[in-house]
Amino acid sequence: MKVARWAFAVWTVGTAVLIAALPWAARHRLPDRLATHWGFDGSAPDGSMPLWAACVVPALIWLALCAGVEAARWRAGRDARAATRPWAVAVLPTVGVVIGGVQAAVVRANLDRTDWHQARLSAGWVVASAVAALLAGAGGWLVSTRQRPAGPATAGQDGHGPRLELPEGERVVWFSRTTNPWLHLLAAVTGLVAVAALVALVGGLAEPGPAWALFAPCALASLVVAGCASVQARVSEHGLEVSFGPLGWPVRRWTPDAVESARVENRTPTQVGGWGYRLSGLGTTVMLRAGECLVIRARGRRTDFALSVDDAERGAALLNTLRARQAR
Amino acid sequence: MLLRLDKRDTRPLHEQVAGAIRRAIAEGECRPGDRLPSARDLSQALDINVNTVLRGLRGLRDEGLLEFRRGRGVTVAEDAEQHSGLRIRVRDLMAEAARLGYSRNDLIEMIKGTR
Known part of the structure; x- marks a missing residue:
């Protein structure tokens, strides 16, 4: 260094x-x-x-x-x-x-x-x-x-991490969701601009060129930001499922045996380059707020997937426990 | 929030779902005003038919533990924590009474007679 x-x-x-x-x-x-x-x-x-x-x-x-x-x-x-x-x-x-x-x-x-x-x-x-x-x-x-x-990004690779006490014959599922009201507001505002541009276009109030130039990026930004403004995570016997946006779509899934390890990390937007769906040196981060993140390393991957959700400790613990149980 | 279902439980599934959520509320897993996962999410995660899950959720709404709101999904009602604790104890009492051979009416009479 x-x-x-x-x-x-x-x-x-x-x-x-x-x-x-x-x-x-x-x-x-x-x-x-x-x-x-x-x-x-x-x-x-x-x-x-x-x-x-x-x-x-x-x-x-x-x-x-x-x-x-x-x-x-x-x-x-x-x-x-x-x-x-x-x-x-x-x-x-x-x-x-x-x-x-x-x-x-x-x-x-x-x-x-x-x-x-x-x-x-x-x-x-x-x-x-x-x-x-x-x-x-x-x-x-x-x-x-x-x-x-080999910094903290690779720690926990050996399959350790938090575990959960799970009695035999009990089915346990974990849910968590995070929303960022500022991103919701941003999505609403850009959506409104897009709708206004479309109305002006249809009503013939604006030139087609500028109206389209305003509508297309605003509509796209609104959809993308709305998709990143809230995120739901759940861990069950099917593995980890992360769904985005108000409709719960798109969804990313990992079965328990596709996960090499799960852990908790504190991350901030400055670390990963901002809010939303972020690619950085730390891997992929879905960043909605600073703080606790559920971090998983998928099998065969060199980078992590992280998700800023509350109660990530128990989510990671349950995922590790289910993985170990299915591996037996 | 963490939900636990016992696979050896023989009660009807909708009661088990309601029981798991009641317990989660009593233990502070979800607080008043919190949004519950959608019925579809719950059914997929627990491997239980979505109508069964909805039946369980409706039962909890009738107990005053949950609120169904249009556009906001299912949320935990105000003061649901204390209510759910009491509900759990009432159910435990009924189960214990049944095990000892008392009927529901016996139990009601017993409560009425208690000063």
């Missing part, structure tokens, strides 16, 4: 120095003010900065971004740091290369000009830096996920 911290520090400071040094190194061939902003038509620049600002501002943006990412990861706690590492290692190089590439393009555009109004940005440079950034991000992601340490 120590090496990683050094790598982070060197990458952060090194990139900042590079960004700041680039215009400074070429200062003899640059005008007093540098063109730093161009419109989409690719012609004359519409914004400029003095040389010192062109050095410092992009470097400061970069440093602030790094500090923000690191602060967020520290605030989220130890487990989250390990889980979000691949993201940080993928995102920071991407952003670094983008800012560095843009800085290089700006310097090149201003090179040997006497006045910033003459500077022309070549689209090739911008595209090239974007491609390089994507490659850097993909590389960072691959490197960090390959050497992922």
